[in-house]
Amino acid sequence: MIPWIGQPLPRFEDPPLLTGEGRFVADLTGDASFLRFVRSPVAHGRIVSIEAHEGITAFTGADLREVRPIRPLLHRPDFHPIEQPVLASGKVRFVGEAVAVVVAGTPEEAEDAAEQVFVDIEPEDRVISAPDALRPGAPAVHDHLEGNVVVDARFETERVDEVFAGAAAVVEFDLRSRRQNALPLEARGSVASYDPRSGRTTLTASVQSPHVVRTVLADLLGMPESDLRVVVPDVGGAFGQKFCLAPEDVVTAWVARRLRTTVSWVEDRRENLMSSFHSRDHHYRVRGAFDADARLLAVDADLLCNIGAYSCYPVTCGVEPLMALAEFPGPYDFGAYRVRSRGVTTNTCPMAPYRGVSRPVITLAMERLMDLAAVRFGIEPAEIRRRNLVSEFPYTSATGLVYDEGSYVESLDRAVEVIGLEDFRERQLSARSEGRYLGVGFSVFSERTGYGTSAFAARSMDVTPGYETVDLAMDPSGNVEARLGASPHGQGLETTLAQLIGDELGVAPARVRIVHGDTDRTPYGWGTFASRSLVIAGGAARLASGRLAAKLAGIAAAELEAAPEDIVIRAGRATVAGTDAGIEVAELARLAYHSSHRLAAGMDPGLTATATYDPDGTFSNACHAAMVEVDPETGGVRVDRFVVVEDAGRLINPMIVDGQLHGGVTQGIAGALYEEIRYDEEGNILTTSLMDFLPPTLAEVPTFEVHHLETISEATITGAKGLGEGGTIGAPAAVINAVADALRPFGVEITEMPATPSRLRRLVSESERIPA
Amino acid sequence: MSERTKVEVTLAVNGRSYRVRVEPRRTLADTLRDDCGLTGTHLGCEHGVCGACTILADGQPVRACLMFAVQCEGMELRTVEDLADGDRLHPIQQAFWENHGLQCGFCTPGFLMLSAGYLEQNPDPDEDELRAVLSSNLCRCTGYQNILKSVRQAAEVMRG
Numbered sequence: 002m003i004p005w006i007g008q009p010l011p012r013f014e015d016p017p018l019l020t021g022e023g024r025f026v027a028d029l030t031g032d033a034s035f036l037r038f039v040r041s042p043v044a045h046g047r048i049v050s051i052e053a054h055e056g057i058t059a060f061t062g063a064d065l066r067e068v069r070p071i072r073p074l075l076h077r078p079d080f081h082p083i084e085q086p087v088l089a090s091g092k093v094r095f096v097g098e099a100v101a102v103v104v105a106g107t108p109e110e111a112e113d114a115a116e117q118v119f120v121d122i123e124p125e126d127r128v129i130s131a132p133d134a135l136r137p138g139a140p141a142v143h144d145h146l147e148g149n150v151v152v153d154a155r156f157e158t159e160r161v162d163e164v165f166a167g168a169a170a171v172v173e174f175d176l177r178s179r180r181q182n183a184l185p186l187e188a189r190g191s192v193a194s195y196d197p198r199s200g201r202t203t204l205t206a207s208v209q210s211p212h213v214v215r216t217v218l219a220d221l222l223g224m225p226e227s228d229l230r231v232v233v234p235d236v237g238g239a240f241g242q243k244f245c246l247a248p249e250d251v252v253t254a255w256v257a258r259r260l261r262t263t264v265s266w267v268e269d270r271r272e273n274l275m276s277s278f279h280s281r282d283h284h285y286r287v288r289g290a291f292d293a294d295a296r297l298l299a300v301d302a303d304l305l306c307n308i309g310a311y312s313c314y315p316v317t318c319g320v321e322p323l324m325a326l327a328e329f330p331g332p333y334d335f336g337a338y339r340v341r342s343r344g345v346t347t348n349t350c351p352m353a354p355y356r357g358v359s360r361p362v363i364t365l366a367m368e369r370l371m372d373l374a375a376v377r378f379g380i381e382p383a384e385i386r387r388r389n390l391v392s393e394f395p396y397t398s399a400t401g402l403v404y405d406e407g408s409y410v411e412s413l414d415r416a417v418e419v420i421g422l423e424d425f426r427e428r429q430l431s432a433r434s435e436g437r438y439l440g441v442g443f444s445v446f447s448e449r450t451g452y453g454t455s456a457f458a459a460r461s462m463d464v465t466p467g468y469e470t471v472d473l474a475m476d477p478s479g480n481v482e483a484r485l486g487a488s489p490h491g492q493g494l495e496t497t498l499a500q501l502i503g504d505e506l507g508v509a510p511a512r513v514r515i516v517h518g519d520t521d522r523t524p525y526g527w528g529t530f531a532s533r534s535l536v537i538a539g540g541a542a543r544l545a546s547g548r549l550a551a552k553l554a555g556i557a558a559a560e561l562e563a564a565p566e567d568i569v570i571r572a573g574r575a576t577v578a579g580t581d582a583g584i585e586v587a588e589l590a591r592l593a594y595h596s597s598h599r600l601a602a603g604m605d606p607g608l609t610a611t612a613t614y615d616p617d618g619t620f621s622n623a624c625h626a627a628m629v630e631v632d633p634e635t636g637g638v639r640v641d642r643f644v645v646v647e648d649a650g651r652l653i654n655p656m657i658v659d660g661q662l663h664g665g666v667t668q669g670i671a672g673a674l675y676e677e678i679r680y681d682e683e684g685n686i687l688t689t690s691l692m693d694f695l696p697p698t699l700a701e702v703p704t705f706e707v708h709h710l711e712t713i714s715e716a717t718i719t720g721a722k723g724l725g726e727g728g729t730i731g732a733p734a735a736v737i738n739a740v741a742d743a744l745r746p747f748g749v750e751i752t753e754m755p756a757t758p759s760r761l762r763r764l765v766s767e768s769e770r771i772p773a
Numbered sequence: 774m775s776e777r778t779k780v781e782v783t784l785a786v787n788g789r790s791y792r793v794r795v796e797p798r799r800t801l802a803d804t805l806r807d808d809c810g811l812t813g814t815h816l817g818c819e820h821g822v823c824g825a826c827t828i829l830a831d832g833q834p835v836r837a838c839l840m841f842a843v844q845c846e847g848m849e850l851r852t853v854e855d856l857a858d859g860d861r862l863h864p865i866q867q868a869f870w871e872n873h874g875l876q877c878g879f880c881t882p883g884f885l886m887l888s889a890g891y892l893e894q895n896p897d898p899d900e901d902e903l904r905a906v907l908s909s910n911l912c913r914c915t916g917y918q919n920i921l922k923s924v925r926q927a928a929e930v931m932r933g
Contacts, residue, residue, distance in 0.1 A: 020857050
């Protein structure tokens with residue numbers, strides 16, 4: 002029926018990237034001068050003086066006095082805004098905070114110059130962990146904020162205490178998620194160029210959201226938005242880290258304007274690990290009440306998120322705690338829920354969303370709850386999930402989120418079948434008798450994706466994202482150009498949107514050019530994040546194509562003397578249904594521009610259409626199953642098998658879908674076993690190289706087995722659901738549950754990620770139980 | 774540092790001779806990118822872990838961020854820009870394209886050059902060895918599965 006949707010079309014993005022013709026920010030420095038930031042070596046203190054060696058061009062917070070501070074805002078009584086000057090002003094609040102910037106002719110000279118800037122900081126008491134920040138008398142990271150709590154949100158349904166009092170079993174545990182870094186392989190960076198002729202400034206930056214960056218730059222620099230252009234070239238991965246505003250980008254634009262020239266900032270890996278955004282530094286206390294049949298009745302959770310020294314723009318540091326609060330129940334059907342979720346500021350690098358945001362941690366919490374309860378009730382982990390998963394749709398969660406049609410139980414059943422659970426249990430038993438410890442872990446989750454303005458408005462955001470617009474034009478040769486506010490960077494949207502548009506307009510995807518990442522050429526939009534672009538930009542593309550197709554049909558109808566509703570556009574031709582009469586789409590395009598006198602009365606010449614799409618959102622779902630072997634001597638974990646049963650609705654390009662899942666799961670495994678940003682008690686960061694912060698290589702990841710279910714819900718007009726974050730959301734819980742299952746004979750439980758070898762060894766060695 | 778501290782180096786890259794003046798501390802990667810204009814070689818960590826800057830030096834995969842340009846006189850250097858034959862992609866590039874072996878494309882030149890160097894010396898690698906070799910480099914997008922698949926396919930095509 003529709004030929005291009007569903008095809009594993011090789012990506013249009015690839016040829017330049019394969020031949021060295023990709024253009025990333027660092028490839029575009031041209032004749033620019035180079036910036037280097039001077040960063041604080043102290044976690045908390047007062048800046049006494051900053052002095053640059055003679056002959057060095059340096060700017061400090063005092064020079065940038067007229068630049069407004071970054072002040073992300075939620076309109077909620079339980080939120081307390083905090084401000085961040087783009088260069089530290091008066092105080093420093095984390096190791097790595099930029100206190101000055103130098104300008105030089107080459108990167109090496111800029112590094113030398115930065116070492117010639119002497120910063121005298123009088124250290125003050127600092128606070129590094131979230132629980133410490135809450136202690137009475139803890140140092141205040143921001144003077145006006147007693148107690149360091151930036152957001153303190155609560156939610157409670159009726160009858161929570163009553164349900165707990167009457168429960169057959171209450172399962173209770175603490176959970177710790179250690180700090181992570183999204184680690185795009187290309188670090189951040191930008192080139193800013195001032196054009197004296199037009200008075201305009203162009204910022205070419207490795208970001209996810211060009212229009213939002215343009216708006217906030219104009220706001221902070223106090224200039225008209227029309228004098229700014231933001232261009233996004235090829236982006237070497239982002240995963241959320243390039244969604245929130247980099248203060249360094251503001252400084253780069255300011256210096257270009259100040260010096261009326263072109264300057265560039267290319268972040269190095271050490272800066273990236275130290276000063277770009279971190280994420281998911283959480284402490285949870287969780288209680289679950291079950292009835293005698295192991296049905297979950299109530300959850301009571303206390304969630305604490307370390308948001309670092311400042312709040313990220315535009316989503317604010319409320320994003321982790323508030324998402325954790327609202328989406329904690331996940332795919333499980335229970336009615337009584339009480340939660341307190343706090344965001345706490347500390348003298349550490351600021352937090353920003355990283356692929357999945359809070360959901361890898363809240364999924365771990367719910368999935369640990371299920372496994373701990375399964376052990377208590379003596380039933381299979383799969384069985385307790387089956388009893389508790391939502392199965393009727395639409396389903397309204399305890400916090401009022403509405404889940405569209407999904408396949409939660411089906412995904413679990415399929416995963417159980419694929420891994421051969423019964424056989425595995427036998428192998429597990431016999432392996433134990435040989436002193437080998439195998440484990441299986443499940444993770445079932447919902448992934449809220451493709452949500453528009455209504456969902457963001459519910460968070461009371463001062464800046465409320467959501468919609469996407471697509472401007473579509475067919476030129477006189479019949480080729481199509483689609484201009485979007487979305488800003489893909491590896492997700493293959495240039496290919497998938499071309500497939501969608503190609504089907505609607507009857508042209509081959511190769512004739513559809515997607516334009517993105519240039520605020521001068523694209524309609525205002527929110528960029529690419531939150532598993533949204535295929536759903537929302539795709540929906541807008543579909544709507545705009547439909548409008549353009551209707552116009553083509555109208556022109557064809559006049560030419561073919563038929564009714565517009567009888568025109569079928571397919572494979573480059575418009576034909577009258579049931580006849581051979583037809584006309585080439587390219588001919589119609591030429592006619593629309595060059596023979597407009599032949600168009601029906603009232604029809605404008607040309608072929609353009611614009612559409613905006615702004616859905617409420619849709620829930621993807623999946624079940625992940627991990628099989629691991631743990632060596633109790635070394636604490637090493639090997640992931641032997643990893644099965645994903647994913648339901649993301651209609652698949653536009655299954656090859657790209659699988660790629661998203663592989664990469665997402667790998668980041669989830671990384672968070673579960675390897676990656677951790679560490680600070681010492683003084684607030685010095687200890688993980689500033691890829692020899693300390695450990696992304697997995699091919700040696701650490703198994704071969705993934707991906708299976709698809711396709712529930713087509715009416716929540717999106719393309720039938721597609723988002724899935725960019727799903728792999729990362731589900732994988733940690735599957736892996737941690739598998740490790741816990743493997744080590745069950747030792748009587749230990751895992752309530753911390755990453756489950757590093759040293760942590761597992763300690764657990765095993767401290768265990769008093771010696772396995773039979 | 775100034776103009777005076779620079780030294781003249783002649784580099785043979787992709788069959789062409791580049792005469793450049795660089796500071797002795799300038800890495801091979803920076804020289805290729807900034808002085809020879811070959812920006813296909815990427816920098817992901819500048820401390821030898823990620824492998825995005827992998828090129829071939831006398832046929833061997835090396836980290837261009839861990840070498841200085843002044844070390845490389847007399848070597849035959851090969852970068853990603855030299856892999857394709859005009860418009861015809863190298864079998865490794867073609868396999869990466871067909872098998873979705875790249876997403877953002879930042880690590881890709883490093884993986885291509887690592888694979889090219891390896892397959893030229895080991896046309897018929899076994900699975901374990903191939904996995905071990907490909908675990909030299911980092912990719913943050915693909916989860917490696919399609920990279921492995923691509924290189925396996927390329928090896929077959931190259932064996933003919």
